[in-house]
Amino acid sequence: MTTCVASKGIVWRKREDSRRMASMVSIRFYAELNDFLLPEKRQVSFSQGFNGWPAVKALIESLGVPHTEVDLILINQESVDFSCRVRDGNRISVYPVFEALDIRPILRVRPEPLREPSFILDTHLGRLAGYLRMAGFDTLYQNDYADEALASASAGEKRILLTRDRGLLKRSVVTHGYLVRSDNPQEQLKEVLHRFDLFNAMKPFRLCIRCNEPLRAIPATEAKGSVPRQVWEQARSYKSCPVCGRIYWKGSHYQKMAGLISRIREKAGRAVCVTDELQHDRTAKEGGSIDAEKETGPDRL
Numbered sequence: 001m002t003t004c005v006a007s008k009g010i011v012w013r014k015r016e017d018s019r020r021m022a023s024m025v026s027i028r029f030y031a032e033l034n035d036f037l038l039p040e041k042r043q044v045s046f047s048q049g050f051n052g053w054p055a056v057k058a059l060i061e062s063l064g065v066p067h068t069e070v071d072l073i074l075i076n077q078e079s080v081d082f083s084c085r086v087r088d089g090n091r092i093s094v095y096p097v098f099e100a101l102d103i104r105p106i107l108r109v110r111p112e113p114l115r116e117p118s119f120i121l122d123t124h125l126g127r128l129a130g131y132l133r134m135a136g137f138d139t140l141y142q143n144d145y146a147d148e149a150l151a152s153a154s155a156g157e158k159r160i161l162l163t164r165d166r167g168l169l170k171r172s173v174v175t176h177g178y179l180v181r182s183d184n185p186q187e188q189l190k191e192v193l194h195r196f197d198l199f200n201a202m203k204p205f206r207l208c209i210r211c212n213e214p215l216r217a218i219p220a221t222e223a224k225g226s227v228p229r230q231v232w233e234q235a236r237s238y239k240s241c242p243v244c245g246r247i248y249w250k251g252s253h254y255q256k257m258a259g260l261i262s263r264i265r266e267k268a269g270r271a272v273c274v275t276d277e278l279q280h281d282r283t284a285k286e287g288g289s290i291d292a293e294k295e296t297g298p299d300r301l
């Protein structure tokens with residue numbers, strides 16, 4: 001981090017419209033950060049009054065933008081960190097996280113982005129958790145996580161916190177997070193893949209959708225007797241979860257999920273290449289069948 005130099009070139013003047021606030025800055029937010037602003041403040045520079053000598057982080061969050069969404073702040077065209085104090089007359093530009101763009105030559109407000117992203121999700125995002133695991137991303141999820149536990153696990157394990165709760169992202173301990181906008185699980189998956197540019201990092205059907213554990217290949221003979229007869233007659237390769245014992249094989253659910261990933265990649269203009277790994281779920285001891293597989297997976301976390 002650089003020394004805050006925002007005070008350079010300050011114009012110490014009071015404006016006529018700032019009688020209630022001691023000081024005023026001009027601030028603009030870029031790209032998706034505008035989602036958090038009032039309509040009249042989107043995509044434009046606007047004046048913002050303040051009292052005292054606040055850190056730029058506090059000023060940004062007072063406008064509704066979680067600091068976890070911010071990756072670059074310029075004050076008077078100089079890169080600063082979150083603790084930089086705002087002064088009257090500053091011109092502030094605030095940019096979102098550039099996971100897809102290398103801005104290392106420019107100072108950042110946080111450590112380097114996570115190169116092997118892993119996630120922790122709030123209790124509202126169970127189906128998204130399944131989709132992320134399906135795509136091969138290490139994803140923690142429980143339907144009873146407390147906010148405190150989510151925040152501390154995110155910080156301690158360097159996991160990106162995905163949430164629908166803006167307030168959760170305002171916790172200072174959280175450095176990597178994202179507010180999921182959509183309430184549709186498949187759209188949420190698209191959002192996250194785009195947001196963190198994960199298209200080349202996907203390793204579909206690597207993890208147990210239920211446990212988040214890496215699957216291991218098993219010989220077909222080991223699966224015999226544990227999968228429905230129809231499956232045994234059709235599937236030739238199997239994997240199993242070392243934790244829950246579920247057996248995965250290629251089937252209708254596999255085709256459905258592979259199709260979803262391909263469509264997302266196509267829309268993103270990326271090469272369509274779903275890895276030819278297996279998928280399927282559910283063991284015979286649970287009474288699974290090919291048809292029943294359609295009802296399992298991410299929706300049933």
Ligand SMILES: [Zn+2]
Nearest residue numbers: 208211241244
């Ligand atoms: Zn499992």
